[in-house]
Amino acid sequence: MSLLDQFSEITQADQPLAPLTWMKVGGLAQYLVEPRTPDELQQVVEYCHAERVPVHVLGGGSNVLVRDEGVSGAVIRLTSDEFARVSVNGTVVTAGSGALLSNVISESVKAGLAGLDTLVGIPGTVGGALKGNAGGRSGDIGQFVSSVTVLTVKGDRFVRKEDELSFAYRKSSINELVVLEAEFQLKAGAPDEITQRMRKLWIMKKASQPLASQSAGCIFKNPRGLSAGALIDQSGLKGARVGNAEISDRHANFIVTHDGATADEVLRLIDVVRSKVAEQFGVDLELEIQIW
Ligand code: EPU
DSSP states (O other), X not given: XXXXXXXXXXXXXXXXXXXXXXXXXXXXXXXXXXXXXXXXXXXXXXXXXXXXXXXXXXXXSSSEEOOTTOEEEEEEEOOSGGGOOEEEETTEEEEETTSBHHHHHHHHHHTTEESGGGGTTOOSBHHHHHHTTOEETTEEGGGGEEEEEEEOTTSOEEEEXXXXXXXXXTEESOOSSEEEEEEEEOEEOOHHHHHHHHHHHHHHHHHHXXXXXXXXXXXXXXXTTSOHHHHHHHTTOTTOEETXXXXXSSOTTBEEEOTTOOHHHHHHHHHHHHHXXXXXXXXXXXXXXXXX
């Protein structure tokens, strides 16, 4: 019995992951599983646990690089509307794991709620954003979270409240397999002002980042007190290429992939950057993106 037999309506074998990621490179998922409801997701997770099938959960694909060899086991995507609900109750916004962060931001702003607007322009889903505490100069998602509902690798579901969670720079204590839902505590504000603020941030971002190109956002975390982008830039690496992977000339912490690029080329370019920055500045850059 395989996942394909057990969950035939929601499972496809040997599916390309490249189109599901922003870098558009990498190999196949042995099984791509798209559960329709939280209960079905729980059954899939329980099955995989019992059968020792490795599980990966793919969010918006904006912060992940899939190796050319692909991924064995199950890659789960939460694409059904069931996982993408967003609701507003007073100053609390509740969002499903699969909801796009951009959608949660616009629903909050429409309701006159401030906070998440500082995350404007960050791609991906709520689940992915929470796991990696997505953010930027103006704040991160963790600071607005009041609770999350999670599902463990064994298939247990429970709620973790604010005081049981901790968030740091691009890091969160949510180590369960899936975030099912999250609640955000926001503050009332004037929609016009919020929109104005958002517009400014968005213009700054567009001016400094290659948002029109294929990339996974920043590749490396900023080392404490330093900027990875500035270090890579000062190493003279803007425009450096391995095959069809290139260091953006707009922002050096972005690798853009051109047609025909492979994950291996991106990985080799990452190695070039690491060695050059280590040699020139004695700094070991740590990856921000996930490599599968
Ligand atoms: N810089 C350069 N050359 C470059 C890029 C940057 O000299 O090629 C300099 C800039 O002039 C600036 C400094 O480095 O003085 C910092 O650059 P920037 O303001 O662009 O911010 P960042 O630290 O590189 C961070 C986040 C971004 C987020 C922005 C804006 C990290 C690794 N990056 O970038 O997040 O969008 O702030 O809030 O924390 C991401 O996580 O994928 C991401 C893009």
